Amino acid sequence: MSELTVTQLKTFCKKADFNLEDYHYLNGAYMSPLPMVTEQAGIEGMRRKRIPMHLTKEHFFSYRRLIRERFAQLIHGESSENIAILPSVSYGLSIIANNTPCNDKKNIILVEDEFPSVYYTWEKYCRRHQAELIVIKRPVEVENRGSLWSQAIIDAIDENTHVVSVGNIHWQDGSLFDLKRIAEKAHAYGALLVIDATQSVGAIDIDIKQLNPYALLASSYKTLLGPYSMAIGYFSDPLCSGEPLEENWINRNFSDRFAELTHYQDHYRQGAERFDVGESSNFILTPMLAESLKLLIDWDVRKIQQYCQYLTNYLSGKLQAFNIPLIGNRDRGCHYLGIEISQFDPDVLVAELETSRIIASVRGDFMRISLHVYNNIDDCDALIDAFKAVLSRRTHRATHADVTEVSE
Structure with a gap:
C-alpha cells in the first residue's frame, strides 16, 4: 500500500463517526470511545x-x-x-x-x-x-x-x-x-x-x-x-x-x-x-x-497507523520546544506519546487539562497520550496550549518570586 499523502492524512480523521461532544479525548489506552455504528x-x-x-x-x-x-x-x-x-x-x-x-x-x-x-x-x-x-x-x-x-x-x-x-x-x-x-x-x-x-x-x-x-x-x-x-x-x-x-x-x-x-x-x-x-x-x-x-x-489499519504517526509526530515536534523529555518517534508506538512531566506540578497540570476539557492519563512521572482515528490536529493543539498555560504560570510565579526577593 502506498503512503498516504499529507493532504490525505489531514482528511483521514474519523471523528465524525464518534460522539465525543466537545472533549479532546487523548486517552484511548485507558478505554476507547465507541463508534456510533x-x-x-x-x-x-x-x-x-x-x-x-x-x-x-x-x-x-x-x-x-x-x-x-x-x-x-x-x-x-x-x-x-x-x-x-x-x-x-x-x-x-x-x-x-x-x-x-x-x-x-x-x-x-x-x-x-x-x-x-x-x-x-x-x-x-x-x-x-x-x-x-x-x-x-x-x-x-x-x-x-x-x-x-x-x-x-x-x-x-x-x-x-x-x-x-x-x-x-x-x-x-x-x-x-x-x-x-x-x-x-x-x-x-x-x-x-x-x-x-x-x-x-x-x-x-x-x-x-x-x-x-x-x-x-x-x-x-x-x-x-x-x-x-x-x-x-x-x-x-x-x-x-x-x-x-x-x-x-x-x-x-x-x-x-x-x-x-x-x-x-x-x-x-x-x-x-x-x-x-x-x-x-x-x-x-x-x-x-x-x-x-x-x-x-x-479504514485499513495500515492507514490508521500512518495517521496516528502523523498526529503524534506533530505533537512531539511542538512539545520539543518546551524541552520536555520524550521517547523518540521510532521508539514508541505510532499512537502513543509518553511525556515526562516530573518538572511540572501534577495537580496544576491535571487542573489545566480539566479546564481545557482534555482527557489524558497521568502515570507517575509520565503523561500518557494515546490517539486513534477519532483524534485530529485540534486535539493536539489543545494539549500544546495547556502546556503553554502551565509553563506561563510557572514562569510568572518564578519572576514574581525574584522580584519579591530583591524588594526584601
Missing part, C-alpha cells in the same frame, strides 16, 4: 433480547463467526479457526499457561512494570513449576528507550528460555518493542512468544505470519474500538489441541443441533473455538465487536 449494534442487540422470539438459533453463531473471520483478516491470519472469543486477556493467559507444560527450559521473560494480569499469570506459573521469572528492566534513557529495551530482551533469550511474554508496546509509556527481532531470537532458541496486543492491534498493523507467535491476545475495548468485557485470542496450531478452561455446551461438536444437545460429545469444535468462553454468543456485545472490526478493516 458500534453503539447502534449494541442497541439493536438489546432490542432483540428484549423480545426473545426475535433471537434465532443463528444468532448464537453468526456474530461469533464474523468476529473470528474479521480478526483473522485484521492480523493477516490464514484461518479463522485459530481465533477464540474470550472475556478478557487474563482468561486467555490462563488457557495458555494451563496448556504449556514445563520442560527443561527454566525461565520466562517479562518486562518491568508489565500489566498485572500478565505478571500474575507467569509468576504463578513459575512458582508452580520451579521456573525462574526474568524481568527486563526499563532503560533509564528516554530517547532510545524502545530500541534499548528490545535489545535487552533479545540478549536475555537463550537456551533456557521457555516463554517470552511481551506486548507490542509498553502500556505505560508507549515504548515500542521490536517484535520481529524478538520473535526471531525466540524461535531460534525454541522459546514460545506470547504477545499481549491490547494496546496495539487496530492501531498498529500486525502480521501474524511474520511473527509466528505461540499466542496473541487483545482486549476489545481499547485500540479495537469495541465493548468492555470481550477479548479475542489467536492460538497457534500446537495450542489448538489443548484443554479449555471450562466445559460449556457451545464449544463441543454439533452444538448447533439444539434438539440433540444431550447427545453428549467427546470432541470439541474445530480449532481455537474450543477455548471460547461460556455464553460467548452474547447478543449485545458480539454484534458490537463485529461492527468495530469491520470499521477497522474498512
Whole structure:
C-alpha cells in the first residue's frame, strides 16, 4: 500500500463517526470511545433480547463467526479457526499457561512494570513449576528507550528460555518493542512468544505470519474500538489441541443441533473455538465487536497507523520546544506519546487539562497520550496550549518570586 499523502492524512480523521461532544479525548489506552455504528449494534442487540422470539438459533453463531473471520483478516491470519472469543486477556493467559507444560527450559521473560494480569499469570506459573521469572528492566534513557529495551530482551533469550511474554508496546509509556527481532531470537532458541496486543492491534498493523507467535491476545475495548468485557485470542496450531478452561455446551461438536444437545460429545469444535468462553454468543456485545472490526478493516489499519504517526509526530515536534523529555518517534508506538512531566506540578497540570476539557492519563512521572482515528490536529493543539498555560504560570510565579526577593 502506498503512503498516504499529507493532504490525505489531514482528511483521514474519523471523528465524525464518534460522539465525543466537545472533549479532546487523548486517552484511548485507558478505554476507547465507541463508534456510533458500534453503539447502534449494541442497541439493536438489546432490542432483540428484549423480545426473545426475535433471537434465532443463528444468532448464537453468526456474530461469533464474523468476529473470528474479521480478526483473522485484521492480523493477516490464514484461518479463522485459530481465533477464540474470550472475556478478557487474563482468561486467555490462563488457557495458555494451563496448556504449556514445563520442560527443561527454566525461565520466562517479562518486562518491568508489565500489566498485572500478565505478571500474575507467569509468576504463578513459575512458582508452580520451579521456573525462574526474568524481568527486563526499563532503560533509564528516554530517547532510545524502545530500541534499548528490545535489545535487552533479545540478549536475555537463550537456551533456557521457555516463554517470552511481551506486548507490542509498553502500556505505560508507549515504548515500542521490536517484535520481529524478538520473535526471531525466540524461535531460534525454541522459546514460545506470547504477545499481549491490547494496546496495539487496530492501531498498529500486525502480521501474524511474520511473527509466528505461540499466542496473541487483545482486549476489545481499547485500540479495537469495541465493548468492555470481550477479548479475542489467536492460538497457534500446537495450542489448538489443548484443554479449555471450562466445559460449556457451545464449544463441543454439533452444538448447533439444539434438539440433540444431550447427545453428549467427546470432541470439541474445530480449532481455537474450543477455548471460547461460556455464553460467548452474547447478543449485545458480539454484534458490537463485529461492527468495530469491520470499521477497522474498512479504514485499513495500515492507514490508521500512518495517521496516528502523523498526529503524534506533530505533537512531539511542538512539545520539543518546551524541552520536555520524550521517547523518540521510532521508539514508541505510532499512537502513543509518553511525556515526562516530573518538572511540572501534577495537580496544576491535571487542573489545566480539566479546564481545557482534555482527557489524558497521568502515570507517575509520565503523561500518557494515546490517539486513534477519532483524534485530529485540534486535539493536539489543545494539549500544546495547556502546556503553554502551565509553563506561563510557572514562569510568572518564578519572576514574581525574584522580584519579591530583591524588594526584601
